[in-house]
Amino acid sequence: MTLASFVVKNALRNRRRALLTVVSVAISCGLLVTLLTLQRELTIPPESEAASLRIIARNKVSLAQPLPAKQLSIIEKIPGVVAASPFTYYGGLFREETFTSFAQFAVDPPRFRNLIVEGRVSEGSYDDFINDRTSCFVGADTMKRYGLKIGDRMRFTGTFYPVDLDLKIVAVYQGTVDDRGVFFHHKLLDELMGNPGTVGTWYLRVASAQASNEVIARVNDAFANTSAEVRAETERAFQMGFISMLGNVKLLIGSVSTVVVFTLMLVTVSTMSMAVRERFRELAVLKALGFRRRELFSFILAESFGLALVGGALGIFGAWALWTGIDLQKLTSGFLLYFEVTPRIMATGGVVAVFLGIFSSISPSIAVARLSVVQGLKTLD
Amino acid sequence: MAAEPIVVIRELTKSYLQGDLNVIALNGVSLDIQSGEFVVLMGPSGSGKSTLLHIIAGIDRPTSGSAMIQGINIANLNESQLADWRNQNVGFVFQSFNLIPVLTAAENVELPLLLTDLSAAERRKQVATALELVGLADRGHHRPDQLSGGQQQRAAIARALVTDPALIVADEPTGNLDAKSAGDVLAILQSLSRDAGKTVIMVTHDPKSAAYGSRSLHLEKGEITA
Numbered sequence: 001m002t003l004a005s006f007v008v009k010n011a012l013r014n015r016r017r018a019l020l021t022v023v024s025v026a027i028s029c030g031l032l033v034t035l036l037t038l039q040r041e042l043t044i045p046p047e048s049e050a051a052s053l054r055i056i057a058r059n060k061v062s063l064a065q066p067l068p069a070k071q072l073s074i075i076e077k078i079p080g081v082v083a084a085s086p087f088t089y090y091g092g093l094f095r096e097e098t099f100t101s102f103a104q105f106a107v108d109p110p111r112f113r114n115l116i117v118e119g120r121v122s123e124g125s126y127d128d129f130i131n132d133r134t135s136c137f138v139g140a141d142t143m144k145r146y147g148l149k150i151g152d153r154m155r156f157t158g159t160f161y162p163v164d165l166d167l168k169i170v171a172v173y174q175g176t177v178d179d180r181g182v183f184f185h186h187k188l189l190d191e192l193m194g195n196p197g198t199v200g201t202w203y204l205r206v207a208s209a210q211a212s213n214e215v216i217a218r219v220n221d222a223f224a225n226t227s228a229e230v231r232a233e234t235e236r237a238f239q240m241g242f243i244s245m246l247g248n249v250k251l252l253i254g255s256v257s258t259v260v261v262f263t264l265m266l267v268t269v270s271t272m273s274m275a276v277r278e279r280f281r282e283l284a285v286l287k288a289l290g291f292r293r294r295e296l297f298s299f300i301l302a303e304s305f306g307l308a309l310v311g312g313a314l315g316i317f318g319a320w321a322l323w324t325g326i327d328l329q330k331l332t333s334g335f336l337l338y339f340e341v342t343p344r345i346m347a348t349g350g351v352v353a354v355f356l357g358i359f360s361s362i363s364p365s366i367a368v369a370r371l372s373v374v375q376g377l378k379t380l381d
Numbered sequence: 382m383a384a385e386p387i388v389v390i391r392e393l394t395k396s397y398l399q400g401d402l403n404v405i406a407l408n409g410v411s412l413d414i415q416s417g418e419f420v421v422l423m424g425p426s427g428s429g430k431s432t433l434l435h436i437i438a439g440i441d442r443p444t445s446g447s448a449m450i451q452g453i454n455i456a457n458l459n460e461s462q463l464a465d466w467r468n469q470n471v472g473f474v475f476q477s478f479n480l481i482p483v484l485t486a487a488e489n490v491e492l493p494l495l496l497t498d499l500s501a502a503e504r505r506k507q508v509a510t511a512l513e514l515v516g517l518a519d520r521g522h523h524r525p526d527q528l529s530g531g532q533q534q535r536a537a538i539a540r541a542l543v544t545d546p547a548l549i550v551a552d553e554p555t556g557n558l559d560a561k562s563a564g565d566v567l568a569i570l571q572s573l574s575r576d577a578g579k580t581v582i583m584v585t586h587d588p589k590s591a592a593y594g595s596r597s598l599h600l601e602k603g604e605i606t607a
C-alpha cells in the first residue's frame with residue numbers, strides 16, 4: 001500500500017456517495033460548458049459564414065410594416081451591395097394545415113439567384129422558375145416531407161395576406177442551412193394584392209463579411225429621415241433579434257451559469273464535509289499514529305480534487321462529445337450554426353472543477369486542523 | 382542498579398474550564414516508570430486514567446508539571462515534532478480497536494510505516510513479523526469487518542508495535558472483548574513487556590486484567606493513591 005492507494009481507497013469507500021458526487025459535478029460542468037457555448041454562439045461576431053454575407057433590411061418601425069418597392073433602385077446603387085431582392089414573408093397555410101410549418105417568401109427570381117450563396121438546385125431548373133410567374137422554388141426537405149415532385153402544385157391559404165396562392169413546383173434546392181422554404185414571384189403577390197408597391201423586407205448580399213457593417217450603415221443612412229426608415233442587419237443578427245427580444249440573453253445565461261456553479265459548490269462542499277466528518281475518529285487515529293496535519297490536508301485535498309476532476313472531466317468532455325456529435329445546425333434549422341465547444345470553454349469548465357476541488361476541501365481542512373486527537377477519539381462511529 | 386526511568390512525571394496537573402467550573406482531571410501526579418514495566422492504571426470512572434495516558438502518549442498536553450519520556454520533555458515539542466515523536470516512540474491500542482475499515486489488516490498495520498523511509502519490501506517484512514507476533518499471520522488480507530473483535534484488537538496491537546516503539550499505551554484494550562479474547566490480548570501485551578522489553582501502560586477497570594501487569598497504580602480524583 002502507498003499513501004496514494006490509501007487516498008483512492010478512502011475516496012471510494014462510500015461508493016454511492018462518490019458516484020453521486022461525480023455525477024452531479026459532471027452534469028453541472030456539462031451544463032456550464034453548454035451554457036457558455038450557447039452564450040458564445042449568441043454573441044459570436046458574425047464572420048465568415050454565408051449568413052453573415054446576407055443582410056436583411058426591414059422597416060425601422062416594426063417587422064410588420066412594409067417598405068416602399070421603389071427603395072430597390074437606391075439599395076442596388078449602394079457600394080458593397082452585390083445583390084438585392086425583395087423578400088416578403090407570405091406565411092400561408094399549406095393545404096389543410098392549421099399552422100405555418102414552413103416559410104414562404106415572395107422574391108424577385110432573377111435577383112434572388114445571386115443571393116443564394118450555399119445550396120444548389122437539385123431538381124428542375126432555376127430558369128423555369130424565372131420564366132413561369134406562377135411557379136415556385138421549393139426546399140428538398142419540404143418536397144420529401146409531403147412526397148412532392150416537379151410539376152406538382154402547392155396551394156396556400158393566406159393568413160397575413162388576404163390572398164391565396166396556387167403554385168407549380170419547377171425547381172428544388174438543397175444544401176442550405178434550412179431546406180424547407182418555398183419561394184415564389186413577388187410580381188404574383190403584387191398582382192393579387194392590386195400592386196400596392198410595397199415589399200416586406202429587402203434581402204441583400206454583400207461582397208465580404210468585413211464589409212457588412214459598413215453596408216448596413218450605408219443602407220440605414222440611405223433612408224434616414226424618409227417616410228420609411230429601414231433597419232438593416234445581418235441575417236444572423238436578424239434571427240438572433242428574436243431571442244434578444246426576450247431580454248439580455250448574455251446576462252441571463254451568465255446568471256444561470258453562476259447559479260449552476262454555486263449549486264455545484266454547495267454539493268461538493270457538503271459532500272466533502274460529510275465525508276470528513278464521518279471520519280473524524282479515523283483522522284484522530286491517524287493523527288495519533290503520527291500523521292501530521294499537512295498529510296491529512298493532502299488526503300482531503302486529493303480526495304475532493306479527485307472527485308471534482310473526474311466529474312469535471314466527464315461533464316466537460318461529455319458536453320463536447322454531445323455537441324460535436326449531433327448536427328445542431330440541422331436540428332435547429334440553422335439557428336445554432338457552430339455551437340462549438342471551444343478549448344477555451346472547456347478550460348473554463350476545468351478551472352471551475354479545480355476551484356471546486358480546492359474550495360470544497362477548505363472547511364474540512366480547517367476542521368481537521370482543529371481536531372484534537374483526544375476529542376476525535378471520543379467521537380462515536 | 383536501575384537505569385534512568387523511561388517515563389518521569391512531576392507534579393502533573395490537567396484541568397478543564399467548563400463554564401465557571403474548573404474540572405481538575407489530574408491533580409499533581411508524580412510517577413516514574415522503568416523501561417520494560419507493564420504498568421496497569423486503575424481507578425473509578427472520571428479519576429483521570431485516560432487523561433494521564435494521553436499526556437504520556439503525547440496526544441494531550443498538561444496544564445502544568447512535566448512529562449519526560451526517554452529524557453525528552455514532550456510538552457516542549459511542537460505539533461509536527463510531537464507527531465513524529467509519536468510515530469517513532471509510541472504504539473496505541475484503543476478500546477474500540479479503531480482500525481480503518483476500508484483497509485485490510487495488513488494495510489492497517491502498515492499505516493504507521495508509510496511515514497517512515499522504509500521500502501515497500503521492508504514494510505511488508507515488518508508487517509508480516511508484527512502479524513505473526515499477534516497470531517494473525519494468515520489474516521493479513523482480511524478487512525476489519527471480516528475479523529472477530531479479538532482478532533481486530535490483535536491487529537491493532539500489531540499496528541502499535543510495527544514501528545518498534547519503546548512505549549505501548551492501551552486504554553481499556555479488553556473493554557469490548559469476551560474473556561477468551563481478552564486473555565489473548567493481555568497475554569500478548571504481557572509478553573511484549575516481558576520478552577520484547579517494551580514498556581506497556583494499560584488502563585483497565587478489571588482486576589483480573591490487572592493481574593497481567595507488573596505493577597498497578599490507583600488513581601482517585603486525579604491523584605495516585607497506591
Ligand SMILES: Nc1ncnc2c1ncn2[C@@H]1O[C@H](COP(=O)(O)OP(=O)(O)OP(=O)(O)O)[C@@H](O)[C@H]1O
Binds near residue numbers: 399406425428433
Ligand atoms: N474535554 C474535557 N472537558 C472537560 N472535562 C473533561 C474533558 N475530558 C475529560 N474531562 C474530565 O476529566 C476527568 C477525567 O477524565 P478521564 O477521561 O481521564 O477519566 P477516566 O479515568 O479515563 O474515566 P473512565 O474510566 O470513565 O474512562 C473527568 O472528570 C472528566 O469529566
Ligand SMILES: [Mg+2]
Binds near residue numbers: 430432552
Ligand atoms: Mg478513560
